[in-house]
Amino acid sequence: MLSVIVPVFNERESIRQVLDGIAAPLEGTDHEIIAVDDASTDGSSGLLASLPGIRVIAHEENCGYGASLKDGIRAARGDALAIIDADGTYPAERITEMLSLLGKFPMVVGAREPLPRFNRLAKAMLGLLVWLLTRKHVPDLNSGLRLFRRDTAERFMHLLPDGYSFTTTLTIGCLVNHIPVRYLPIRYRPRIGTSKIRPVRDFFNFALLIVRLVTYFKPLEVYLPASFALFAAGGAVGLYSLVVNHRVMDVTTVILIVFAFQVALLGLLADIIIRKR
DSSP states (O other): EEEEEEEESSTTTTTHHHHHHHHHHTSSEEEEEEEEEEOSSSSSHHHHHSTOOEEEOOOOOOHHHHHHHHHHHHOOSEEEEOOOOOOOOOGGGGGHEEEHHTTTTTTEEEEEEEHHHHHHHHHHHHHHHHHHHHHHSSSOOOOOOEEEEHHHHHHTTTTTSSSHHHHHHHHHHHHHOOOOOEEEEEOHHHHHHOOOOOOOHHHHHHHHHHHHHHHHHHTTTHHHHHHHHHHHHHHHHHHHEEEEESSSSSSHHHHHHHHHHHHHHHHHHHHHHHHOO
């Protein structure tokens, strides 16, 4: 059985179109559609209540995008789970095609094309950060259209946040644990209604999240490069002071090199703990 989870917060303009777009290609199949209303204030709640064939979970207060998805996952009856945003940007008709790939891959992600200019820049920078930390290329880190098996989500449920970084966390979790992910190019449509994303703030939050998650799963990928950088800085300061000032800045050099060894040892200790767990 396929459970399609749609988080909804003030999406009255688009929600009916999105839900109809999900239901049409899935007609005649074993599926359910779960709309999680995150305390909408624009009339989305009343509209959802009037739509037949939709399971509605209503939050009494706004809990966040990730919290809505987690509540939907817990309530879902299917072993195959799909999530799609309610803003009309994702092609719901591709869900059936993605479902056919779920037998081979634990997660199938719709890789958005084309993105607005700022989104493309942010996507490229975050993708570069992921590659530097993991040496793996990710076509779309935080796409809101994806299918995954229930056990894949449950494996990382304790890490999945309540905010917009839900999808990023799930992607990184699969990536660093060598869980195969299939990316399927999809056409990204103009949004219906007003976006709730705060571009600059959310970009830095995503970047910090990537570093935090890689540190959690693979601490040596973060600690060893930092250690090498400190060691190189200590050597460079010592060499520069010797060549230019004809004396070694021994205190600065020693502090940097000792700090480099401390960071390396901390990384090794963290790695041992992670492997033991």
